[in-house]
Amino acid sequence: xxxxxxxxxxxxxxxxxxxxxxxxxxxxxxxxxxxxxxxxxxxxxxxxxxxxxxxxxxxxxxxxxxxxxxxxxxxxxxxxxxxxxxxxxxxxxxxxxxxxxxxxxxxxxxxxxxxxxxxxxxxxxxxxxxxxxxxxxxxxxxxxxxxxxxxxxxxxxxxxxxxxxxxxxxxxxxxxxxxxxxxxxxxxxxxxxxxxxxxxxxxxxxxxxxxxxxxxxxxxxxxxxxxxxxxxxxxxxxxxxxxxxxxxxxxxxxxxxxxxxxxxxxxxxxxxxxxxxxxxxxxxxxxxxxxxxxxxxxxxxxxxxxxxxxxxxxxxxxxxxxxxxxxxxxxxxxxxxxxxxxxxx
Amino acid sequence: xxxxxxxxxxxxxxxxxxxxxxxxxxxxxxxxxxxxxxxxxxxxxxxxxxxxxxxxxxxxxxxxxxxxxxxxxxxxxxxxxxxxxxxxxxxxxxxxxxxxxxxxxxxxxxxxxxxxxxxxxxxxxxxxxxxxxxxxxxxxxxxxxxxxxxxxxxxxxxxxxxxxxxxxxxxxxxxxxxxxxxxxxxxxxxxxxxxxxxxxxxxxxxxxxxxxxxxxxxxxxxxxxxxxxxxxxxxxxxxxxxxxxxxxxxxxxxxxxxxxxxxxxxxxxxxxxxxxxxxxxxxxxxxxxxxxxxxxxxxxxxxxxxxxxxxxxxxxxxxxxxxxxxxxxxxxxxxxxxxxxxxxx
DNA sequence: ACCTACTAATAAAACGATTTAGCATTCTAC
DNA sequence: GTAGAATGCTAAATCGTTTTATTAGTAGGT
Numbered sequence: 001x002x003x004x005x006x007x008x009x010x011x012x013x014x015x016x017x018x019x020x021x022x023x024x025x026x027x028x029x030x031x032x033x034x035x036x037x038x039x040x041x042x043x044x045x046x047x048x049x050x051x052x053x054x055x056x057x058x059x060x061x062x063x064x065x066x067x068x069x070x071x072x073x074x075x076x077x078x079x080x081x082x083x084x085x086x087x088x089x090x091x092x093x094x095x096x097x098x099x100x101x102x103x104x105x106x107x108x109x110x111x112x113x114x115x116x117x118x119x120x121x122x123x124x125x126x127x128x129x130x131x132x133x134x135x136x137x138x139x140x141x142x143x144x145x146x147x148x149x150x151x152x153x154x155x156x157x158x159x160x161x162x163x164x165x166x167x168x169x170x171x172x173x174x175x176x177x178x179x180x181x182x183x184x185x186x187x188x189x190x191x192x193x194x195x196x197x198x199x200x201x202x203x204x205x206x207x208x209x210x211x212x213x214x215x216x217x218x219x220x221x222x223x224x225x226x227x228x229x230x231x232x233x234x235x236x237x238x239x240x241x242x243x244x245x246x247x248x249x250x251x252x253x254x255x256x257x258x259x260x261x262x263x264x265x266x267x268x269x270x271x272x273x274x275x276x277x278x279x280x281x282x283x284x285x286x287x288x289x290x291x292x293x294x295x296x297x298x299x300x301x302x303x304x305x306x307x308x309x310x311x312x313x314x315x316x317x318x319x320x321x322x323x324x325x326x327x328x329x330x331x332x333x334x335x336x337x338x339x340x341x342x343x344x345x
Numbered sequence: 346x347x348x349x350x351x352x353x354x355x356x357x358x359x360x361x362x363x364x365x366x367x368x369x370x371x372x373x374x375x376x377x378x379x380x381x382x383x384x385x386x387x388x389x390x391x392x393x394x395x396x397x398x399x400x401x402x403x404x405x406x407x408x409x410x411x412x413x414x415x416x417x418x419x420x421x422x423x424x425x426x427x428x429x430x431x432x433x434x435x436x437x438x439x440x441x442x443x444x445x446x447x448x449x450x451x452x453x454x455x456x457x458x459x460x461x462x463x464x465x466x467x468x469x470x471x472x473x474x475x476x477x478x479x480x481x482x483x484x485x486x487x488x489x490x491x492x493x494x495x496x497x498x499x500x501x502x503x504x505x506x507x508x509x510x511x512x513x514x515x516x517x518x519x520x521x522x523x524x525x526x527x528x529x530x531x532x533x534x535x536x537x538x539x540x541x542x543x544x545x546x547x548x549x550x551x552x553x554x555x556x557x558x559x560x561x562x563x564x565x566x567x568x569x570x571x572x573x574x575x576x577x578x579x580x581x582x583x584x585x586x587x588x589x590x591x592x593x594x595x596x597x598x599x600x601x602x603x604x605x606x607x608x609x610x611x612x613x614x615x616x617x618x619x620x621x622x623x624x625x626x627x628x629x630x631x632x633x634x635x636x637x638x639x640x641x642x643x644x645x646x647x648x649x650x651x652x653x654x655x656x657x658x659x660x661x662x663x664x665x666x667x668x669x670x671x672x673x674x675x676x677x678x679x680x681x682x683x684x685x686x687x688x689x690x
Numbered sequence: 691a692c693c694t695a696c697t698a699a700t701a702a703a704a705c706g707a708t709t710t711a712g713c714a715t716t717c718t719a720c
Numbered sequence: 721g722t723a724g725a726a727t728g729c730t731a732a733a734t735c736g737t738t739t740t741a742t743t744a745g746t747a748g749g750t
Contacts, residue, residue: 005706006707006708007706007707015729015730016731017708017730018709018729019728019729019730021707021708021709022708031729032726032727032729033728033729037728037729051462051463052463052706052707053404053707054463054464054465055400055403055404055409055706056706056707056708056735057707057708058400058735059400059401059404059706059707059735059736060706060707060709060735061709061735064400066443073429074425074428074429074432075428075429076425080420080421080422080425083420083425083444084420084446087444087446088446091445096443096460098442098443099428099432099442099444100436101432101433117396118397118399119399119441120399120400257628257632261632264634282628283627284627284629284632284633287609287629287633288634289634350735351736361700361701362700362738363700363702363738363739364699366737366738366739367739376698376699377696377698378698379697379699382699397737398735398737400735400737401735401737401738403705403737404704404707404737405704405705405736405737405738406705406737406738407705
């Protein structure tokens with residue numbers, strides 16, 4: 001079951017493959033192919049349902065019309081949604097997407113990059129793991145189109161699209177403080193990556209601005225490796241260890257989910273005993289009783305911008321950096337509103 | 346920045362490209378290449394970091410080592426998790442995955458299949474939309490390796506991997522009845538697809554087996570098209586329209602999520618005013634207060650079986666059908682336990 | 691000396707497209 | 721009538737592999 005090739009069309013039309021190629025690539029005018037021949041070829045191609053072999057085309061042109069998408073975890077709500085829009089948007093430009101998850105693991109990321117290089121992808125969308133600097137640098141030197149997502153590498157100037165992590169965390173902290181909470185913990189990952197740093201920076205900046213106290217013991221870092229159970233236990237222990245804890249801010253959506261589980265496990269009541277805010281929105285946060293206040297990322301905008309920047313890089317030659325920072329939105333729900341009532345009451 | 350080709354190695358080793366190809370493909374022995382030459386080539390390849398051009402290889406061999414994954418919605422919890430395992434497992438066999446979401450829309454599915462054909466994927470993993478029969482038939486005739494997932498097309502014998510929908514729904518209904526619930530509604534999609542039919546069949550079979558009543562008005566179908574808000578409103582109206590409703594079974598995870606939202610909107614209390622079971626597990630179900638009882642699909646097993654069946658199809662020539670049906674697990678939580686207490690009390 | 695068999699390698703075709711360079715033929719202008 | 725330009729199309733090279741068919745050269749047997 002071979003497919004129809006350009007030669008088959010050429011034979012049936014009584015012309016050379018060259019002519020067919022010109023016509024099918026819209027170069028009929030430019031290459032002075034007569035209307036007559038042009039039409040005949042177009043009709044034949046449609047009739048035979050000719051589909052250009054992308055491999056052959058790619059081999060010759062060096063373009064695969066494929067982009068690589070490397071995320072932290074494709075099963076995570078945030079990345080899964082990004083992946084969906086990325087695929088849809090890429091499709092509009094005739095690109096297909098190969099994906100892979102790093103689990104924030106350097107070795108996995110390297111492996112994925114190697115495979116994508118093998119596959120000759122035209123461009124890369126990457127959520128970098130820690131210490132991926134060298135590899136990104138190499139891609140840059142090889143003039144490969146790259147867009148980083150969700151985070152960037154401060155030492156390497158690249159295109160990136162991300163949310164304003166500082167502002168998002170700042171708004172959240174300020175909101176909690178204005179509601180009257182004062183002993184607020186911050187739970188983040190052990191990773192030193194920029195997006196996590198910025199969230200912490202935004203948080204502490206807001207605390208400082210409101211003259212609130214944020215001692216080191218209110219900061220907890222959970223490693224990405226390790227099971228869900230371990231993380232939940234660590235958070236439980238952390239909460240137990242701090243008497244009179246008012247509120248907790250979780251720096252990622254999965255930490256927020258773990259946090260809810262921990263608090264449930266401890267028999268505490270969210271909103272009553274302890275206030276809670278998480279970064280990233282989630283069905284669970286929206287429909288939890290009480291609803292969980294969160295700092296939502298503009299997922300659609302992020303994905304659309306990523307593709308736009310990448311397409312720009314692929315098609316233009318202006319090597320101008322595109323660094324897009326999108327605003328986060330504080331979505332207020334009931335998980336941190338009690339304190340006001342207490343004060344008011 | 347051209348890459349290193351087989352010719353470069355040949356030149357440096359002072360041999361022909363043919364010899365290099367033989368050695369690099371592990372055919373040194375078979376093709377009687379001397380140890381000496383063999384070693385020299387292997388060393389050079391490693392030193393130059395030779396990476397075979399998959400396009401050229403694919404063009405010649407007709408194999409792209411790429412598989413197409415067509416799901417209903419990659420952003421959905423179930424499919425996102427499947428996509429993750431599928432990618433990991435495929436990677437072990439040297440395959441990469443191109444994906445796309447159909448939104449259960451025939452036109453989108455056709456479009457995706459066309460693009461994947463263009464791309465010469467070696468095999469297909471497909472969650473078929475309604476009326477995709479003709480296209481699947483054509484792929485079958487073209488001897489393309491296919492595995493259907495989550496559902497199958499009864500008119501076409503193909504490989505498939507799915508959960509035992511009948512048993513899952515049966516167990517859930519039986520569980521509700523044994524707890525003492527009697528007026529139980531079933532909320533499903535309008536689609537007539539086999540997996541939804543089976544869930545309904547399992548449900549009604551259990552009702553019949555326990556001599557319970559299941560009048561037509563306790564069955565509600567929600568179209569896949571339409572917004573979340575519309576669906577939530579439809580479910581709300583449905584619930585409002587049935588006095589003394591005991592319990593509801595939602596036939597998919599997203600319907601379950603909508604259902605929780607509807608019930609919340611109506612000011613009813615899950616577990617107290619109304620019991621709830623959903624198909625598919627979800628973070629929201631696990632951590633909701635009260636926890637939502639559900640029929641969980643063995644996501645890892647599904648994904649692993651899918652790849653196993655596909656790899657078998659790709660590598661062997663026995664055209665034996667593989668139709669895998671995996672058991673569902675009823676996860677009991679608090680969303681439907683009240684009634685027992687009422688009776689007991 | 692001659693036939694066969696084996697060893698160690700290679701030349702060349704093929705996969706299916708794109709693209710460069712060029713070949714007839716007709717037209718225009720002086 | 722002929723140089724030069726324009727027209728309409730094509731041959732052949734190329735991308736980087738894999739694979740088939742073939743070539744020398746050596747060795748063994750009779």
